[in-house]
Amino acid sequence: MSNIQAEIEARLAETEPEVEVLLAEVVGGDLVRLFIDHPQGVSLDLCERVTLQLPELRERYALEVSSPGTQRPLSKPEHFRRYVGRKAKVRTREAKDGHKTFTGELLNATDDTVTVAASTGVVSIAYADIHRSNLVGD
Missing domain, CATH: 2.30.30.180 (Ribosome maturation factor RimP, C-terminal domain)
Incomplete structure (x- = not known):
C-alpha cells in the first residue's frame, strides 16, 4: 500500500469510518485517483464529502474520487x-x-x-x- 493511501485511510477513518479505500494512486505526478466503496454504495454526495475531508491532499494534488465500477481495484x-x-x-x-x-x-x-x-x-x-x-x- 502506498504512503498516500495510508494517509487517506487514516484521515477517513476519523471522519468517514464506513468508507473503504480500495486504491489511491498518484497519476502523472499531480493527480491522485482514489477509488472508494461504502456498504450503501458510492454516491456523488459521498465522493464530494470524501473530497472535502482531504484538504491537505488537495493542496498538493488534483483529486479524483470515484466508485470502483465493474473493474474494481484489488489492493489488499x-x-x-x-x-x-x-x-x-x-x-x-x-x-x-x-x-x-x-x-x-x-x-x-x-x-x-x-x-x-x-x-x-x-x-x-x-x-x-x-x-x-x-x-x-x-
Missing part, C-alpha cells in the same frame, strides 16, 4: 479473499515465468500471496510483487 489481501472465485487481472512489477500480466480465476488469497488460474497455468504471486490488480468481466 482482504480484497482478494472477498473475490476468490471471480476473474481478475494481476499485473506484476517484474516478469514472472516470462509474463507480467496474469488473467484468470482467483483461487486463493493468503496474507502473503494470491493464487491465480491464468491461461499460462496456476501461479502464486506475492502481494509485494503486484503492480496493479482488478476484477474483470467474464
